[in-house]
Each structure stands twice: as C-alpha cells, then as structure tokens.
Amino acid sequence: MIVVSKITKSFGSRLVLDDISFEARPGESLFILGKSGVGKSVLLKLIVGLIASDQGSISVGGQKVDVENPRLLAQVRRKCGLVFQFPALLDSATVFENIAFGLRARGLVEDPNLIEPRVFEQMRTVDLDTSFLNSYPNQLSYVAQKKVSIARTLAVSPDYLLFDEPTTGMDPVATAVLNELLKKLKRELNVTTIVVSHDIKSALACADRLILIDHGKIVFDGEPKNFKSSNVPLAIDFREGVSLGK
Amino acid sequence: MENSRKWVKSFGGMILLFLQCLSLTFKGKTRWKEVIEQIFQVGVRSLGMTITAGLFVGAIMALQIDIQLKDFGAESFLGGLSTSTTLRNVGPVLIAFLLSGKVGAYTSAELGTMEVTEQLNAIKLLGADPIEYIILPRIWAVVISSFLLLIVGLMVTIFGGVMFAEVIGVNALSYVENIPRIVTEWSIVLSVVKSFVFGVLIAVISCYKGYSARGGSVGVGAAVQSCAVTNLMFIILFDFLLSMTASVFQDLFGVGYL
Numbered sequence A: 001m002i003v004v005s006k007i008t009k010s011f012g013s014r015l016v017l018d019d020i021s022f023e024a025r026p027g028e029s030l031f032i033l034g035k036s037g038v039g040k041s042v043l044l045k046l047i048v049g050l051i052a053s054d055q056g057s058i059s060v061g062g063q064k065v066d067v068e069n070p071r072l073l074a075q076v077r078r079k080c081g082l083v084f085q086f087p088a089l090l091d092s093a094t095v096f097e098n099i100a101f102g103l104r105a106r107g108l109v110e111d112p113n114l115i116e117p118r119v120f121e122q123m124r125t126v127d128l129d130t131s132f133l134n135s136y137p138n139q140l141s142y143v144a145q146k147k148v149s150i151a152r153t154l155a156v157s158p159d160y161l162l163f164d165e166p167t168t169g170m171d172p173v174a175t176a177v178l179n180e181l182l183k184k185l186k187r188e189l190n191v192t193t194i195v196v197s198h199d200i201k202s203a204l205a206c207a208d209r210l211i212l213i214d215h216g217k218i219v220f221d222g223e224p225k226n227f228k229s230s231n232v233p234l235a236i237d238f239r240e241g242v243s244l245g246k
Numbered sequence B: 001m002e003n004s005r006k007w008v009k010s011f012g013g014m015i016l017l018f019l020q021c022l023s024l025t026f027k028g029k030t031r032w033k034e035v036i037e038q039i040f041q042v043g044v045r046s047l048g049m050t051i052t053a054g055l056f057v058g059a060i061m062a063l064q065i066d067i068q069l070k071d072f073g074a075e076s077f078l079g080g081l082s083t084s085t086t087l088r089n090v091g092p093v094l095i096a097f098l099l100s101g102k103v104g105a106y107t108s109a110e111l112g113t114m115e116v117t118e119q120l121n122a123i124k125l126l127g128a129d130p131i132e133y134i135i136l137p138r139i140w141a142v143v144i145s146s147f148l149l150l151i152v153g154l155m156v157t158i159f160g161g162v163m164f165a166e167v168i169g170v171n172a173l174s175y176v177e178n179i180p181r182i183v184t185e186w187s188i189v190l191s192v193v194k195s196f197v198f199g200v201l202i203a204v205i206s207c208y209k210g211y212s213a214r215g216g217s218v219g220v221g222a223a224v225q226s227c228a229v230t231n232l233m234f235i236i237l238f239d240f241l242l243s244m245t246a247s248v249f250q251d252l253f254g255v256g257y258l
C-alpha cells in the first residue's frame, strides 16, 4: 500500500502540489490524470524519494519515505520500480546491459547465467524484438527505447510499479501491448501500480480507480464508471478530449 | 551575495565529491576495468593534440628565452633556462589548459546529459550509487590520463625546445648539455606534483560540474561553460600556490629552485 498524506510541494514561489492525499491499495491499478505541468512527474519522484516534499508524508508498504535517511530510502526503493516519462536509458550501455542493470545492482540473480533468460523474458513481455539485444539506445526508435525502459523496470520485479506517462509518444500497437501488460500485472502478479497519464482511453480501460489533479488539488477520486458521469469540469474536458481553456 | 553563496556551495560540493571518491576508492569500490575503458575514451584520443601542442610550446619557450638571453650574451644557458621554465610552469599549465578543454568539456557534457535525461536518477532507483558507478571510474580515468598526458606532453615540450634550438642557431648538443646544469631533480618533482594536482583538479571539477547540471540542454550548456571557467581558474590558482610552496621550500631548506 502506498499512502500519500497531505503532500505540499513548491518550486520557488510556484506551488505545484497543494495538500494532496490519496492511497494506492494493494493490487490496485491507480491512474492519476492531469494536464501537462500539474506536477504528475513530481508526485512520482516524491514517492520514490528523488525529491523531498515541503510538507506531509508518504509511506510505501508501511515504510516512511525519508530522503534524509539513505538506508531506509534504499529499502523503500527496492520495493519500487519507476518507469520515467522519458526512456532515461544508459546510453553507453547496450539494451541487454540496460535491462540487466537492476538485476545486477540489486543482486537479484545469483547465477550470472540466469540473467540472460530473465532479460529475454522481459523483452518478450514488452514485445521488443530480441535482435536489439546488443544495440545501443541511440540506435533504437523512441518507442523501442521506451519499451527497454519498461523492461528494465519490470526485470527487478517490484511490488510497486510507477509509470510516468507510459503511452505518451507510443504507437497504437505499443499502447495496446502496454494496456494488456498493465492488466496482466494486476491479474497475475497482484502488483500495485500507479500510472500517471493524460491518456484517458488507457485509464478507462485499465484503471481500478482514477484521480484527477488540477491546480495542485485532487478534483476527482473514484472508479472509472463514476468518472464517466462526473460533473467536475476537468473530468468533462478529459472525457470529451477538449480543453475549454478554463 | 547570491553569486558568492552559489560559489561556496559549488566549492563545498567539489570537496565533498572528492572526499567521497577517496573513501570509495579506499573501500575498494573502483571498477578498474571501466577506468581503463574510460582512459581509452578520453585519454588516448587526446594524445595527438597533446604532442602537437607540446612541440610548439617547447619551440615558443626556446624562441622567447633566446631573444632575452641574446641581450646578455648568455645564449649558452638557453637549454637549462627554457627547460626549467617549461617543466616548472609553462608546460604543466598550458597542457592542463588544453586537457581541461578537451577532457573537461567531454566529461562535464556527458555527465550533465546523463543527469538531465534522468539516467543518474534511473541508476539510483535501480539500486546503484551513481557516484560509485559512473563518477568514480571517470574521476580516476581523468586523473590518470591527465597525469600521463601531462608527462608525455612535458617530454615532448623539451624535445620541441631542442629541435627549435637548432633552427635558431643554438647547437642542440650544447642545449641538451646545459639542461642538467640548471634543471635539478626538484624541478622534475615540482613538475610531476603539478601534473598530478592539475589532473585531480580537472577530474573533480569536470565531474562535479556535470553531475550538478540541472534543467535540460540549457543546464548542460551552463555546466560545460562553468566547468571550463572553473578549471582554468583553479589551474592558475594551484599553479601559484604550488610555485609559492616550492619557493618557500627553497628558502627554508635550500632546495627546490632552478
């Protein structure tokens, strides 16, 4: 369970998140929607302790996220996997080394011979051509890079999976693969996932629950079926796919 | 006020990074295979440039000092004086400048890009320490390659002086013979110490500037710029400090000069 409690975060004089509270229950697939720039990426980075909040607290699996305490923070991070908004692949390493990175760094595989099958398995999971194994990230298309980035995170089998706009910039086939993957993770592995997105179609297809953020506040928190009938102006905008410039 | 705060923060950050890397090294965390790869990446590719520049620096020094010695009819001292000045000051500083341009810019731009594209954050989340994994091998690679390049550069500089002596009508043999009369082992010690210190400066400054880059490609640009300026400032500052120390040694113990 991830519990976010009364989180406030400003950059300089700009208040980005204003007293945000929510929780992601075990095995739940939670989608957080909001327009570009509302602080969705910031929220995910707060959860894994890459940045510190001004106020409030966050706990992951009962453990407090404390950026001042590197040892505890490392424990929290071991349970989490974050797929960044942009691929963030090590560009001096091959696709194989990128996907194997977390397995090695976290010491998850004792027998080095077992790393390769795990890497192949993840490549198949994200529908990535295994001929890319020894390519470098800059030789790959953006979509393929993003798939590598997802495979790299899945490889460490995290209990909590955080996705930052996984479908943004993806083609329709890759989006469908990803939506299937999200459903499968929930069905088979009971992974708790938080997906930050503005892809309302994916959200309605995969989410157990939806949260909508606007101007630093949560303006909607509920199931997809309630979202479809919500009167919140931003919910209507998202449903109709238009911004009325409000 | 804002500027001096930034400066103190960046100076403190560099010292901290240096100490962290020392402590990781003593804990045996350096991946030497990666260090050797990086030496090939940054070091070997700078060899040609260092040799070319070294030859010309040697020639310039011989030419300049010859002009001045002629006035006193003391041209027979050319070999010793120009080699001494080259070894103690001009050589290490000029070659360090060149390397800070080449190695420093490369390293700070590479690390800066890794930071702003979140590669370093990804490493942290996947369970590795970017300082140990990325910075430490680069620091050692830059220290070692700068040091080796400086030594090679200095030797080439001396060679450049000898060659150019012939061109300006000073017998090469007498030029060489004059060298040990003025250049002592202390000149060489000072030269080696300077080379090592400049190598450490370039390594730590370049890695720190890259690592602390923030805010997209603009941030990387600013980091590389600041890296270049900081490298030059610190090389000059430490050249002064080390030369002062050497002259104090000479006054106290009668060793260290000329």
Ligand SMILES: Nc1ncnc2c1ncn2[C@@H]1O[C@H](COP(=O)(O)OP(=O)(O)O)[C@@H](O)[C@H]1O
Pocket: A011, A016, A034, A035, A036, A037, A038, A039, A040, A041, A042, A043
């Ligand atoms: N490190 C940072 N320093 C300053 N401002 C930041 C930083 N990170 C994010 N911001 C600001 O916070 C706001 C939210 O950013 P972000 O979370 O990336 O938005 P999004 O919802 O599109 O993911 C933006 O206005 C951005 O400029």
Ligand SMILES: [Mg+2]
Pocket: A037, A040, A041, A042, A085, A164, A165
């Ligand atoms: Mg974002």
